Amino acid sequence: PPGDTAGCTFCHTSSEERCSTCHQRHQFDPKVARRSEQCKTCHWGKDHRDWEAYDIGLHGVVYQVNKWDPKQFDWTKKLADADYVGPTCQYCHMRGGHHNVQRFSTVYTSMGMSMADRGAPIWKEKRDRWASVCDDCHSPRFAKENLQALDESVKDAGLKYRETFKVAEDLVKDGVADPMPKDLCPDWSGQHVWSLKIGAYHDGPEYGGKTGESGEFRMSNCSDVERLCFESVGYFQTYIMKGMAHGSWNDATYSDGSFGMDRWLVNVKHDASHARRLAAIEKKVGTTWVPESFWKTGEWLDQLTGPYIVKNHPGKTIFDLCPDPGWLDTH
Numbered sequence: 001p002p003g004d005t006a007g008c009t010f011c012h013t014s015s016e017e018r019c020s021t022c023h024q025r026h027q028f029d030p031k032v033a034r035r036s037e038q039c040k041t042c043h044w045g046k047d048h049r050d051w052e053a054y055d056i057g058l059h060g061v062v063y064q065v066n067k068w069d070p071k072q073f074d075w076t077k078k079l080a081d082a083d084y085v086g087p088t089c090q091y092c093h094m095r096g097g098h099h100n101v102q103r104f105s106t107v108y109t110s111m112g113m114s115m116a117d118r119g120a121p122i123w124k125e126k127r128d129r130w131a132s133v134c135d136d137c138h139s140p141r142f143a144k145e146n147l148q149a150l151d152e153s154v155k156d157a158g159l160k161y162r163e164t165f166k167v168a169e170d171l172v173k174d175g176v177a178d179p180m181p182k183d184l185c186p187d188w189s190g191q192h193v194w195s196l197k198i199g200a201y202h203d204g205p206e207y208g209g210k211t212g213e214s215g216e217f218r219m220s221n222c223s224d225v226e227r228l229c230f231e232s233v234g235y236f237q238t239y240i241m242k243g244m245a246h247g248s249w250n251d252a253t254y255s256d257g258s259f260g261m262d263r264w265l266v267n268v269k270h271d272a273s274h275a276r277r278l279a280a281i282e283k284k285v286g287t288t289w290v291p292e293s294f295w296k297t298g299e300w301l302d303q304l305t306g307p308y309i310v311k312n313h314p315g316k317t318i319f320d321l322c323p324d325p326g327w328l329d330t331h
Helices: 002-011 019-023 050-055 058-066 089-093 121-134 140-173 224-245 258-285 305-312
Strands: none
Touching: 050 058, 050 224, 121 140, 140 224, 140 258, 224 258
């Protein structure tokens, strides 16, 4: 519902790719836009923890301690001429004043959630470009070793990612999950698709939807196991990637990064074990479990996109209703 997504739309759509987002409408001054805090409004939070990772990392500490000293940070100089004592967000991601922020970023893979091999040859140009920014202050060897450390941490996170999802997937395949997709309110697409069926993953009739159709990667109106899976990859795995990328090893480990994934994997296993034991007891005593009706409908659920499609466009899904990607922006 609009009330739930108001905070999202302030950054997405209303602020994206506008000069005034960074340069401030009432204070259009490059000196202001060059400060790291300018990125903070949008780039922070559970699933895109950029500011926090930078702020408590080594670079952020150097910035916070010295930012008031014009000898260390001269904001009057153009970014191309900057000789700061430590890097700002802009110094690294907009090096030389280049406004394509992702040009000087690590390999973009859904904020670290996709299991991509960042060391693959296809990414060499982008990785070399990123390492060249570090070379301004560090040796080439230092930059490449930190990139390798990032890669290894993300690969380890991927092991936990896959194991966590496999436990949840097996519950659905075995008909033990409560509720099953068919027993839920229609998801955003107007179908009964498993929430962790993302794109081409987990294809098959037991997950709902047609081949290749995506589920809604959600944490509301789904089983606790599915929510824990979402938080494990959507929050904790991104902490690992963002933390390692910004020199915030606290984020990558015990501040709910790696340790968070450990904890949620254990919880998912515990919940799965409990569900299977209950299912075995019910089978033995001849009880047929019927999911509670509150999963299917409710005052809040009725306001979601899926029920609206089912009510107003019977037999259709959001994929039928959107003739092209830009349709959602104007309807």
